Amino acid sequence: METVIVKIDTPARAKALVKYFQTLIGVKAVELNTSKKSLTDADWVRPGRPATKEELEQLADDMDADKGAYTPEEVLNFVNEELAKYRKKK
Numbered sequence: 592m593e594t595v596i597v598k599i600d601t602p603a604r605a606k607a608l609v610k611y612f613q614t615l616i617g618v619k620a621v622e623l624n625t626s627k628k629s630l631t632d633a634d635w636v637r638p639g640r641p642a643t644k645e646e647l648e649q650l651a652d653d654m655d656a657d658k659g660a661y662t663p664e665e666v667l668n669f670v671n672e673e674l675a676k677y678r679k680k681k
Contacts, residue, residue: 592619 599605605623612621642650
């Protein structure tokens with residue numbers, strides 16, 4: 592069995608094409624996928640699927656451009672403050 596992926600420009604044309612495919616001999620199943628979900632950060636890693644060179648380069652570029660990270664000093668200060676609060680409670 593083979594799988595074919597077709598992208599159609601409008602939902603109406605997609606539905607019409609699905610109905611047509613269902614009438615063809617040899618077509619076992621037709622599925623209309625209406626999700627327009629784009630890749631998320633979690634999609635970078637999928638078990639069993641190695642990342643392509645382009646994906647790895649894009650991930651490295653995204654990591655370099657990420658300005659939302661904390662510096663080691665900020666993390667250490669935060670941890671020390673939280674530990675001090677915890678010790679006061681005891």
